[in-house]
Amino acid sequence: MDRRNSSEKTTTSQGSTMKAPPSISVSEAFIVNALCVLGLAFAFWVANTVFSIDLVSHPSLTLFFISIAELPIVILLYSRYRQNRQQCTYLRAVGRGVLGVPIGALLNFLGAIALGAPVTFQYLPKTLNWALMMSLFTTVPASCVLGSSWADWRRIFAQTKPNGSIEYLICLPAHGAVIGAWFGAWPMPLDWERPWQEWPISVSYGTIAGYLVAMVASLGFVLNCCRSQNIKRE
Amino acid sequence: MSSISCTRLTLFTIAAVTVQFIGLSIFVFGFFPVKPLLTGYSGLESFRRPTCDNDGAAYQSDASLPPDRLRFLYQEVSEVPPLYDRFILMVIDGLPAEFVLGKKGQPPSKAFMEAMPYTQSLLANGMAVGYHAIAAAPTVTMPRLKAMVSGAIGGFLDVAFNFNTQAYLEDNLLAQFFKIGWKMVMHGDDTWLKLFPGLFERHDGVKDTVQVDHNVSRHLGDELRRDDWNFLILHYLGLDHVGHIGGRNSVLMASKLFEMDEVVKMIHINTSQDLENDKGKTLLVVVSDHGMTENGNHGGSSYEETDSIVLFIGPKTHASHYFSSNHDTIFQVDIVPTLALLFGVPIPKNNIGVLISQMVDSLTDDQKLRALQLNSWQLFRLLQAQLPGLSCRNFLCDTFIANRGPTISDCKGGREKFFCCLYLNAAALHDAWKAKVFSRSNGTEGYNSIIAAYNEFLSSASEWLSHKATDKPINLLVLGVAALIMSCLILLGLVFFIHKEVPSWEMEDHDNYVKPWEIDEVFSLFGILILVASMGSSSMIEEEHYIWNFLTSTVNLLFFRKAIQSLDLNKARDALSSIKEKRNISRCQVSSLFLILFTGRILRGWHQGGVNWTNLPDISKWLEQAGNQYISLIQIASCATVIILGISILFIMQSKTKVLTVIGFSLLMSGLLVLQHFVKHQDMSALYNKDANLSVQIFYAVLGITSIAVVLILPWVMPMQTPEICSRKNIDMSASVPVEIQNMTRILVLKDSLYIVGCLYITSWCLLQLLLQQPINAMPVLLLFIQFLASMITFSSSGPCHKQWVEITALYNLGMAGHFALGNSNTLATIDVAGAFIGISSHSTFLSGLLMFIITYASPMLFFLSMVLYISVKATIYPLVIRNGNSGEILKTLLGFPCLVPLTINSLLLTVYTIVLLLMRNHLFIWSVFSPKYLYVCAATACAYIGAIIVVATVIHTYIVLFWLRKTFSSSSKEKGGPMVPMPPRFPVLLF
DSSP: OHHHHHHHOOOOOOOGGSSOOOOHHHHHHHHHHHHHHHHHHHHHHHHIIOOOTTTTOHHHHHHHHHHHHHHHHHHHHTTTTTTTTOOHHHHHHHHHHHHHHHHHHHHHHHHHHHTTTOOOOGGHHHHHHHHHHHHTEEEEEEEHTTTTTTHHHHIIISOOOOOOOOHHHHHHHHHHHHHHHHHHHHTTTTTOOOOSSSSSHHHHHHHHHHHHHHHHHHHHHHHHHHHHHHHHHH | OOOOOOOHHHHHHHHHHHHHHHHHHHHHHHHHHOOOOOSOOOOOGGGOOSSSSSSSTTTOTTTTHHHHHHHHHHHHHHHOHHHHHHHEEEEETTOOOOHOOBTTTTTHHHHHHHHHHHHHHHHHTTSSSEEEEESSSOOOOOHHHHHHHHOOOHHHHHHTTTTSOOOOOSOOOOHHHHHHOOEEEEEEETTHHSSTTTTEEEEEOOOOSSSSSHHHTTHHHHHHHOOSSEEEEEEEEEHHHHHHHOOOOOOHHHHEEEHHHHHHHHHHHHHHHHHHHHSEEEEEEEOOSSOOTSSSOOOOOOOOHHHHEEEESSSSTTTTTTTGGGGOOOEEGGHHHHHHHTTTEEETOOOOOOGGGGGTTTSHHHHHHHHHHHHHHHHHHHHHHGGGGGGHHHHHHHHHHHHHSSOOOOOOHHHHHHHHHHHHHHHHHHHHHHHHHTTOOOOOHHHHHHHHHHHHHHHHHHHHTTTTTGOHHHHHHHHHHHHHHHHHHHHHHHHHHHHHHEEEEETTTTTTGGGGHHHHHHHHHHHHHHHHTTTTHHHHTTTTTHHHHHHHHHHHHHHHHHHHHHHOOGGTTTTTTHHHHHHHHHHEEEEHHHEEEHHHHHHHHHHHOOOOOSSOOOOHHHHHHOHHHHHHHHHHHHHHHHHHHHHHHHHHHHHHHHHHHHHHHHHHHHHHHHHHHHHHHHHHGHHHHHHHHHHHHHHHHHHHHHHHHHHHHHHSSOSOOOOOHHHHHHHOOOOOOOHHOOOOOHHHHHHHHHHHHHHHHHHHHHHHHHHHSSSSHHHHHHHHHHHHHHHHHHHHHGGGGGGGHHHHHHHHHHHHHHHHTOOOOOSGGGGGOOOGGGTTTTOOOOHHHHHHHHTTTTHHHHHHHHHHHHHHHHHOOOHHHHHHHHHHHHHHHHHHHHHHHHHHHHHHHHHHHHHHHTTTTTTTIIIIIIIIHHHHHHHHHHHHHHHHHHHHHHHHHHHHHIIIIIIHHHHHHHHTOOOOOOOOSOOOOOOO
């Protein structure tokens, strides 16, 4: 619902759907992914050494660090691969990405609530920070690249039919993060009485694990994509 | 592919269900054995050595003796003089031993120490001896009381199916006391009166919960002054209530403990005075039937719940040298032989407890050994009954005849041999010692070795007997499991067959079916696998509601995603009406799915179910804190909404008939009856008065008559004039075969009447639930109603886009999630027993049980009832089949999935869970987690049978009436119905 409304408001041009998406070389894809992973690692490192906190002891703050570290990396990197570069400047893509953060966070927040995340005030900051991180993993790259094209969004997120290398790079990690988060929720009801079974710690671990796995997978797909393009060209 | 005919499908299904039923019965009776209990009461024979022959017959009946003579006779033969004359049993319901004795050597918390100054001082100066008494699961009052008076641990089924208290007929202390002419008085919980009717001279059984303990204590002073009783039972319920309300750390707890301390003080001071005045020695025993968890619940087998207390407070300083003994741990049943021996009555026949030797310290060595011997004889007799091989003629008799003297052998070998050997060791040592006593060569080491030998036999026998319940005939179990697996495979095969068949009919229509697997289908299967896998983990069973909620909301999110797939925001392409319609459908789906997700989340937050996190805040607790007036307001509002919704969905139907008005009116009437009941009898205590009963009974009658009458009569009176829909949507006016038209018409009428019946079913079910459920559950009932209606809207517009089995699985999940949202869990403690007496004027086990089932399985049953509506909604999904006009094919299409899918899922879960139960039979939580869950699974199976039968009966009845019995009607309808419009070849997907 929200996704639809938000997209409706910002619908301006529909011409972009017709254009072929910008392609991305394997090395570039690797660099993008590597930088994202480095950002994650950096966030964890800062949290651990500088503030001496971790996901288990201070989930909210750590998640916030991750979001802060990933935010510039994701937006700046993915805005480079925006669709129809003629009409859309780099800055505009960055702006779209920044706009995508709260919208994505809202969607993920609602999704988490629907799946049973606690709604008490005690958990509100945790859920919000988790949603912020999810938004950076899922919707922000898409909003940088795709903008407000409903058809593209629908194709990638509702139908999972990515088309071209950059879309693989958006689609797979996003799905990986969601699926990882979904699986990450399973240990929560078990009675092991470990601190990491609290919402949203295990879910965040699941998210990150799924995200990382899907990144590797997306690299494979990009490789495949480029090879087939080369074959076509030849 | 060869298609399976309707008759064969039916036969196979019935066969599978029958096999399942038989397998289940075999398994249940194998797994929950009815323990071979000894009947009758212990008498004089219990003071004689067990012999090789069956005893009992050899001894003269002692029942004819007058009580006084019997008492003297007992004293004479027992050789253990009674240590006390009077006995006060003070039961403090739910008091954990930790409150008084502390935990693991640590003293209790300061607040509790200070709350019970007198008791603590008694403990400190050795006037009282306290024990941690481990209670057996289930830690519920009645079975624990039974254990405390009989020393036997009841079988699981005995506990589970004994919701209404019945007189306790097995051998127990009270009966023994009664036989020797004791006068008994009871004040407190009326469970005692139900268990032992007619045994008490005076009693004041209380059921109300507010003034509970005052009602007990107000008699106390009077009773203590009187001397016409020998046995006084005081059962204080207040502490348990305090726990239920506020948990262990409730603010009321300390004051309640202080109140209990005052009672102890009063009794002790009184009995001390009596002792001084030579009025006889009185033993005060303070026991609790069970403990409580942090939140004040009980029923399970956690340490907190099983940690009950036993305090012996008597005139003798029992064990001043045993100061640290306050932390000794015994079993709750151990108090039975101890009390029996202290008061000189035979130990009850089925007792598995062991004498607390510390309590008989004031006896001479000879008497102590005699006490142990009596206890051993009793246990040996019980062993003989449970182990037929233990008649051990060749061991027992040979030894006594030969009298080989104290040769101690190492005990090995089979169970029978082992027990025999242990027993004989002790007996031989004892005999030898006795012989030595005559020769005056008394040594302590000999004495100690006898004690040790007796204790070894007693403890091993007691332990084995208490684990006896897990001893199961493996053949029966395997047979049962095999039958269950077979029926499960048959059902799975049937579903697979009809799933394969559907595409072949519809191939030309929908390309969808060529596609291999959609994500929601994969997920539905995966979800079932997850459910199956989760059954192996005890914590997943305890927290099962999380799984159902998670799966349900995930499935709905996937449906949501699917709905978005076809959601087109592009306004430019709206020119074509078909696209517009599609868009509308998609929007409608998206919004109803959103509604389902939203209501689902509220439902989940309503009750924080399960076991481990019940103390977390939830909406129901919040509302209860806010006050009763809000709850009753919500209740009334929910009821009104259900009525309005129920009537309005009836009138949404496209073909309006006058019948609708009648049905709507009767629904309104029954709804108003419920409302009137709510308004008039808001407080629970009024539920039991006559006036309320009458109004509820009228409601039952109206609802029952309406439902049955509508189901029976509706197909006869539905007018055969539906083609107006076709004319409205008419696309193709070409001529068609009249038979086809007739079939189509009939199908539409069938659809309409099933729609009406379905609406009526679920609305009246919800009204019934509103009446029966606790007031706090009124809103969840409404939300469930909305969820099912919204699902129907979603699925009615989805057409063949989802597969039917996926939709039915999703609905099944919804039903199960709702089951837990209504506050149910997999422990027996959450069953709403209070509701089972609404509107029943005379006590009837059957009716109460039925109501309890209706309350507990409200949501799964709602799912089955909604299947009728679902069938109606989907009636026209396969036009090809319908136009063929083959009755079997039509019925198979209509009923195949809606009946088979739930039966199959249920069968799968049942089978897997049965296997899990078999594998887990030695698990620590077998009685507290796995077995109660199994009862729920069995009840869910019953629910599936009943639900499927209702659905099948309704649909087949409607079908037969419409297609066969109204043949004559069809000819007249041609004249009446005006111009018949031929059917379009492709039938449009119908909205409501």
